[in-house]
Amino acid sequence: MIQTPDQPLDLKASDYALLTDLYQLSMIACYCGEGLENQPASFELFVRRLPSDFGYLIAVGLEQALEYLETWHFSDQQLEALEKTGIFAQVPQKFWSLLQGGKFGGDVWAVPEGTAIFANEPILRVEAPLWQAQLVETYLLNTLNYQTLVATKAARMRDIAGPEAILLEFGARRAFSPQGSLWAARAALAGGLDATSNVLAALNLGQKPSGTMAHSLIMAFEATQGSEDDAFRAFHRYFPAASLLIDTYDTVAAATRIAQQVQKGELEITGVRLDSGDLVELSQKVRSLLPDVKIFASGDLDEWEIQRLKQQGASIDGYGLGTKLVSGAAVNGVYKLVEINGIPTMKQSSHKATYPGRKQIFRAQDDHQIYYDRLGLAHETPNPNEQPLLQLMMQQGKRINKRETLATIQKRTRRSVESLAPQIRQLDHPLSLTLEVSEALENLRSTVKERLQSELING
Amino acid sequence: MIQTPDQPLDLKASDYALLTDLYQLSMIACYCGEGLENQPASFELFVRRLPSDFGYLIAVGLEQALEYLETWHFSDQQLEALEKTGIFAQVPQKFWSLLQGGKFGGDVWAVPEGTAIFANEPILRVEAPLWQAQLVETYLLNTLNYQTLVATKAARMRDIAGPEAILLEFGARRAFSPQGSLWAARAALAGGLDATSNVLAALNLGQKPSGTMAHSLIMAFEATQGSEDDAFRAFHRYFPAASLLIDTYDTVAAATRIAQQVQKGELEITGVRLDSGDLVELSQKVRSLLPDVKIFASGDLDEWEIQRLKQQGASIDGYGLGTKLVSGAAVNGVYKLVEINGIPTMKQSSHKATYPGRKQIFRAQDDHQIYYDRLGLAHETPNPNEQPLLQLMMQQGKRINKRETLATIQKRTRRSVESLAPQIRQLDHPLSLTLEVSEALENLRSTVKERLQSELING
Structure with a gap:
């Protein structure tokens, strides 16, 4: 327990940088010590399962995510408060200098707000120095999970x-x-x-x-x-x-x-x-x-x-x-490391395995209907009837496009829902869209799996 | 649709006064026109039913409620934005002057944070000029509903x-x-x-x-x-x-x-x-x-x-x-007018009837156990084994007591839960505490019911 008074909760935009889980900061401190903090890293945000009885999700919340990424920084006062916790007593000085001048300078790929998405499809990908990509996890999940639910x-x-x-x-x-x-x-x-x-x-x-x-x-x-x-x-x-x-x-x-x-x-x-x-x-x-x-x-x-x-x-x-x-049960989006320093990674825990590598959603659709989605690697070429859904939204910390109006997003939502099959839209036991996985992605998954197995065997 | 740009959502304490449902402002405009705006009014906040599978609630969120009441006010910019909606084109000028200089000057009675409460028991009562008591409904419900749930x-x-x-x-x-x-x-x-x-x-x-x-x-x-x-x-x-x-x-x-x-x-x-x-x-x-x-x-x-x-x-x-x-299903607190200008009121809608008048919870308890609660009128005298739970927390817009520490609230919660019977604490089909209703309150309810009936008959 720190000896500071029980103060009122106060929310200012400049406070947001500390609105993060402690472990993000602990991991960054560790990365600093080991010289990993600036390794180029890619994280993808997605849901493992749709909420019960939902056949699709409408991705919303990107606007607040980009706004946050554009503005976050640590004030001296915040860093002082952090230091006083004593938690970071044994971390390298580099940790503090990194936070002190730190801004977000990475790229963000995302589906536009109002897009229908499904389980295991990345809604957003952050490509940034490891420490930056790691630190923003909590806030990005917060904004996308909630607004997507509503x-x-x-x-x-x-x-x-x-x-x-x-x-x-x-x-x-x-x-x-x-x-x-x-x-x-x-x-x-x-x-x-x-x-x-x-x-x-x-x-x-x-x-x-x-x-x-x-x-x-x-x-x-x-x-x-x-x-x-x-x-x-x-x-x-x-x-x-x-x-x-x-x-x-x-x-x-x-x-x-x-x-x-x-x-x-x-x-x-x-x-x-x-x-x-x-x-x-x-x-x-x-x-x-x-x-x-x-x-x-x-x-x-x-x-x-x-x-x-x-x-x-x-x-x-x-x-x-x-x-x-x-209100109600949350959308359980997660944010997972998929590549570091060019090396694809994945999680293998029981029931929580993920797809490695930087991915793209290739959506097969015409003006009237969405037929299927194909999850592939980011560099793959879409088939003639497919559209890549993830777009570059932020480059080196700067937004690429103008802010969209609510009317534009609303229209996209309507079109998204209208182009889904009735079985996906129905309330009772909806089906989900067919998600194909590209050969290249399946191959990569096998390769990474083998690498992990051999490491586990070799200790 | 107003022709202003789609701006980012921004949250500052000074913005809070407009964080209210439109109808609160419409009703205030009507009260101003009819000369009712300063009638002394009492509103009580309570839940009609406990959330499914809950045997009790722990009241929390008062701190943020009091903070809000102490600080809310309208800026000129906010009032200008409100006027531009065109919604208030036909309301008396008094409405604008009321909002312009307005501060909360009423009294607040509430149970301390960490107190166990049950259905139909007021968690908080606001006694203030009608327009003030009405305007703060949305925010008070927001803070108490959510923090009480968590x-x-x-x-x-x-x-x-x-x-x-x-x-x-x-x-x-x-x-x-x-x-x-x-x-x-x-x-x-x-x-x-x-x-x-x-x-x-x-x-x-x-x-x-x-x-x-x-x-x-x-x-x-x-x-x-x-x-x-x-x-x-x-x-x-x-x-x-x-x-x-x-x-x-x-x-x-x-x-x-x-x-x-x-x-x-x-x-x-x-x-x-x-x-x-x-x-x-x-x-x-x-x-x-x-x-x-x-x-x-x-x-x-x-x-x-x-x-x-x-x-x-x-x-x-x-x-x-x-x-x-x-996350999860919300606590459905409501905020109901119980008295105006000394006249008790109640709602009679099917399944949503309320108790009229300013009330007090008289809790029969000793150091170890809560035995029952008795809902009575505020001026009633407790029986020797009973404690009145609602305390005066704010008088004429000023706090009475020092801010409580989180440790104090945590301790009160623990004691509250420990003094409930196991059947109320169990997860499976919990019972709720017996809620008795005082004779005076039952009598008042009958009287008000008769008054409402006779008015309905007489048009």
Whole structure:
């Protein structure tokens, strides 16, 4: 235990360099001592398995990864704090000088945001001096794992709900930290949602935030002014024709009163929101009372629930999506050394073996459909019907391309999903895309395996 | 769509005021127009149901909530961005002047961090002018929902693993955003873990970060120097006797070679880590080879897996806990208006009804055990064996108490869990604590229900 006070957690961009697992720094210290720190190294980021019940992933989070790589550096204060831990008492001085002036100067290959990817396919490759490529692991995994999860869920929800449905991101209160809510909103829009209720996220992304009202408004008016209808009327004074939340006390009664007022011309209304109860039955009743009004549903909805509501004949135009979109089991991306100093490497642990070498995904596709992916070595030539998916995004620490707009990413996501076979898109027991492995990669794997075996035998 | 560029997401403390759902601002605009904005309001934060398979929750996240309430304010730039959305074109000018100079000036009652709580018990109550109490909902839920989730999981893991086990937080790469990883580390330590591998989180919390090495170190040495043993020896040059990761190629072979070197006096070692394979069998084999060495296990572990490993006779001294600790289904805290201008309110929606009025949790306990909780009104007197749990934490926007240390919170968590009955602590179908409801609260609920009914009948 270090004798410094228990301070508040504070997050500034300049702090990010220390947002890493301790072992990254320990390994770098070791590399410095052994003269390995500047060996050219390649690491690839991929998932070993798709999350349960997912047939594909939509890669998102590259933007934040590149931003991080462009800006990370250590302040003197950070290095001092690190030194004071005493953990690095016996490491060479080179370790400190490396960190002190260090910037990221490597290359990054990655699939563009919004691309559909599958198990064992590299989403991103870092080629950099060993110490740099190693240090950035934790942060890169953090941004790509989470945003890919949310974007994929959003894409699945959009796919099930259909292109006409209005899908709103309402997850800020259930996201895992405030910054988590910002990243969730970005990834949700990239994955195909229409808008977010998160004001800060929307403004940062150049979007208009969206939302209706909470039960507390109805309750506040009920207690102080007398009725639910007073609340509706008051809200419309400032937000004319805004959607109304009608389930605070009795949904059907509220819809009936609204319908009467609409008929008499006393009220104009574009939408209502239902947040509880039997959404199939209630939405049908509300539809019969208010045929021209958009009906929004919310309350722990996910792609399965949207599917069920549609199958059971609910009459719903839009969905507010929160908890299930922004939380849940993580995407388990990993970041593995695949080559060092030109020598391919791989891991052989049981059930966790990897493919060695710098790789490329060759995707066989036309304008309408993705047929298969072939995992090959980076230098291989694609077949005529194949596209290489990994692109050079950063060279010697500088971005190659302009930042993409959210609209571009959203469009790519839509095209990606539409070009997948229905069996890959279905929620129940989806298949995954066929992943072929090139002969060159299989041969390399055998060669590296033999090398590892002979070393193990020779000690 | 607003015509501003797609900018990077950036997080500064001063941005937090806009990290809210749009409807909070819309409702405030409506309150301003109707002269309700400064009505004294009380909101309570609680969960309707415990997460599935949880018998209790450990409340954590208050510190970040208070920090937020103490500092939030709107900058001119933020208000300008908000105005440009066009959403607030028809609201009274008072709305803008309120936000412009606005600070939080209310009272906050809450249970101290580390307290065990149950469904329908307020974790926190805000008493403030309506507009302030409403605006802070999103952020308060965000911090308390997430940190409570992680702290509870950590407490469950500690409870199952036992007081002697070494429990390490390794979740940074799987947490939902970088800030999410910082909050997860804090909550994990508050819940009973020993240390975190997250360097920034550890330094901010005044802790020493913890960690071993990754497979990439072994692979880098294998490829460039020749063997796994070279990697072990090199690492020990800078971190003498550090724990070694022994499952990159063949766990038992590595342990056997290490044992031989230890016997010959060529190697000193305190620990080994296993990250794959059959942990029961491997840990037993490693124990027989290296009886005096601490064995750490990692790889998608959670409280269920720790229980299984222990029941099946694994020989493990410490656990690295990541993915399952920091991700997963959210704690679904809600924040509900319970009183306005002295008038108690409640929600009546199907399955989502709430208790009206400002409440207190009266906990019947002695030094050893919690017997039951009684939910009553804030002004009720506790029975002789009962303690009121909600304490005044902030008065007119100022903190009452000094910031608690993590050690204090950790100790409170431990005592909380230890004083719960085994049936509440068990992983399989845990019971929850008996929650009694005071007569006064039941009476109030009936009265408010009648009032709501009569209003619904009278329109």
